Amino acid sequence: MKLDKGPQRTGLVRRRIALSATTVLLGVTTTLGSGLTTEAYAETSSAPTGIVLGVGANASQRVVSWYTPTDSAQVVQVAPTSALVAGEFPANAVTFPATVAANSVNGGYNGHATIDSLRTNTTYSYRVGSQDGWSPTYSFKTQEFKGDFDFLFYGDPQIGASGNVDKDGAGWKDTLDVSLAANPNAELLVSGGDQVEHANAEPQWDAFLAPDKLRQYPWAATIGNHDVGGKAYEQHFWTPNTDRSAPYYNGSSATRSGGNYWYTYKDVLFIDLNSNAYSNGSDAAHVEYVSDVIKNHGADAKYTVLVYHHAIYSPAAHANDSDNKQRRQDFPTAFSKLGVDLVLQGHDHAYSRSYVLKNGKKSHPGEQPGAAQVAQGPGGVIYVTANSASGSKYYGLTAPDTNKDPNFGPDPLNPKSHWANSVENQEHVRTYVKVQVRDNKLVVENLRSGTCVAPNAAVELNKVKWCGPDNGAGPAQPVGSPVDGVVIHPYRGKGWDQRADVATTAPDTSDWLQ
Template identity: 75%
Template structure:
């Protein structure tokens, strides 16, 4: 992404400041304008829209006055200044229940593909700094990045947590500059209404350059800050999706489409008293209405049902393990992205809450989905604020979540479980004929790694610290998922319409260089 001509902008700004003026340009001609007051905007974050041609900008403001997002193709900036013809999108402004100010959001619509845009928020003579994002092709392949639990503040040192989080964003986007979405696993902060933690979470300008698809975690509830910081498209905040008392409710279920993927995001904090059934109903309805246009369906929520660590046998997860898997298989979900357990795991192909093919080997680098097959991924900490160590399967706590016969150290559902006490992120490559899921190290045992720096964990590195930490950018795990295809479409006839998959094909296992390739035979 090319920066604006900041050096020339600075020189002009110095000259204008000496005259008590700002300089605006229209058609190449400079015009005098009143000197701006200090920007009232803070916490600016770029979010996903309902589709590729939309983005959402959310921010906090000290004023409730009318505000806009001003947007222009970057190549139309003149010495960093917005032309008078820049398009403006009006903001919705509401009283902020957290800090007494206001929160605002505006939907940027009608974006064109393969274009760099610059934007700022404010009104009149008071504007935020200028930020830039770019769109890419609106069809075809793309990559997105998934981040687990930054949970800023959970180490006991907000600044160190923020440094680790900012470094993961920097490292991951330097390695993947054309990534098109940043997807959240939830728990942006430790304490829902602590704005210093939100400030640290939102400190990196990467969150103003790439769209953030927010997910609400259990540490994001208990107040309104989450939804005041993030406006999400197509959101249902009905009671079953929006738990808590009226003063502290936040979240909801939402969905959006991006190219060939239907993303559905659930507030998994709501799970009891029929909420899981309500989530399934929501997913069913969205897939029935929009799934036919998508090649893949990706679900995102916070609480990992196939947790490998401390939360493996939590009572709420035991309930979700009963409620979700068969429904997700019947609905033709392809990939489920989760957080909460601050460790990495990748499941076997799971169908109806069971391993789809008993012959699939641990760590297989290629798997075939088969009808009803779903892969579940749990992300490790992206900030280094908190790690949970892997736990041994314990059937005394949950008789249905025992050991993997092929790898008794792991829970039966998981092909890979990993914890090294280093920061990681998950890269997902969306291709016409496959999904590629890769867990990548974004840090080492060295700072910034708050949990290690503060001695919150006693070891660091592979094999519980017995092996030296691998370099930044190295791969923890990688798998190619070959989707089920039928009749030339992305899914079989029932896939995406709530029907059950009867008459499944047989499975055969072909040995590969690393692990196994599972191939469905019709």
């Protein structure tokens, strides 16, 4: 039985349950010397709360994190769902001991445990508990550990940003429900950051974590600027291979949270950065981190996907923030040289998809705005900024302003947009991004998860003046309809560059899944 022990944190209470166990693979008969069985626990008011399923270091792992009112020993109990009888776990269910630490936010405790040695194509049931309480039972399923897969990317739920937590939570839940009903076999839910408006506001975290989909699909957390300012973010999310060195934090030692982390999932190396830390040379530290991870693990993946919060080619108000100006100088050339394929970002609550960019410049002059197919070429990178997934807050698109930044001016082919962006969109409706990973292409789509009607807090509360396409001149399009879509042909040194100047001006979805 493998455990994620994590780094020792000074001053925190840490407890582990002592087990004597033998495990071959999860689902195979396990002998527990501790005598723990399902009958040893009952659901009580002391049961864990805020349970969230997270990514592990690879496709055969999941991490479960939660809050608990007690510091007693905690475990995650897991079994194939087919082995449960009338909802009861079998006596030979595997238990994974947890790390439990004092909670700096609400005076309780937080715990996490890594579920390891999962099998392919299996539905598992799990619950979290101790002698003081047992959570409800949840389930998740695994698929193949190699080959094609889909994942979903969500921008800034930022629960509480509208001023109404309930409305924000309703929009967030609806986006999860809509996106996963349309994509039930999606394997990862990837965060663009800003889960909540205020870092230590637990009612906002409660609303964010309320949907059961976050206990059924692994959430790959990203820290945003609204998640910084306390420990709640990392108490709610335990992430694999995390480097919490000082440059990856923002603020004093008392409020640090975040860090950089990486994981591999099938043929993709995901690298997640705490972009809140950017001053005093920390961009150089981030670049060094990305370089080291790719050097050590890039050969094991066909694609490299970077995720961080602050969109460097944002289409909205944050585009010319001083920190984003700095990142536009620090990141693009490094990412091109390192062979990054796709960069996913949040922060500005509006959608954009860049042209293929190499070393911070447009790689193929002939690439047209909105092209439905693009070829990366050597060093080509696509940058995507996600719109709001909850409807709590939207930012309007901004006109390129060379006075604010002479290096982020208008697109000669579409002067209303910034030169870097093939597509910029804001309709004041909730959206999410779907990414299809295939052997010979990536398919990126921005899809509507809502319309102008509730749940859409910013519209309901008159935080915005219009809703719908073309600044509200057109009717809201149906849920599930595409805002944008592109097929990205990766560079494998096999001549894809000849497709770089394909001048498709509107998405053609006919061959996206072929």
